[in-house]
Amino acid sequence: MGVRVEKIQEQIKHEVSQIILRGLKDPRIGFVTITSVDVSSDLRNARIYVSILGNDKQFEDTWQGLKNSVGYIRQELAKHMRLRYVPQLSFYPDTTMEYSAHIQKLINKIHQSDQEGITDDGNNDK
Structure with a gap:
């Protein structure tokens, strides 16, 4: 994996963390930590691994909130990053x-x- 891809992964990790922390107003979303990001070599897809703190109900609520917010998070990511293509985002539990x-x-x-x-x-x- 190239240095550019690694830099983009770190930038996506930072930006998505900030968007979730400050930008999302969904009350279902609880305490979420972005643990890692894997971007494909063509920069078209990004797998975002998250750790969710709480009981099973809080996990499910937060998970649904994240899944429903993918479009908004990608749109905000496009505003903060200078990329030709903003990767398709998909969340995975860590x-x-x-x-x-x-x-x-x-x-x-x-x-x-x-x-x-x-x-x-x-x-x-x-």
């Missing part, structure tokens, strides 16, 4: 936080079972 929490749980479980194994073996002779 599940890395949930995945890392799951991995951490597994590590804790293994660690806990190791600790219990040490005390059960009778290796605590002093």
Whole structure:
């Protein structure tokens, strides 16, 4: 991937974050963090990965609000960026936080079972 594409990805990430934070008036949209942006090499499509904080209902409401705001966000992006073509935007949930929490749980479980194994073996002779 070229340096230009990486710069455009970072600029889109910054601009979309600002648009969501300041430009959207949809009450359904809660706390959203743009975690990454992947732009195709021809700059026609952008995949925006978002992390949404809240319970399942807040997640669904925010997700619907984002999906319904794609046109407005793209229009505002066109005003802030100097590109021949503004990419088609599509939002995707970023599940890395949930995945890392799951991995951490597994590590804790293994660690806990190791600790219990040490005390059960009778290796605590002093």
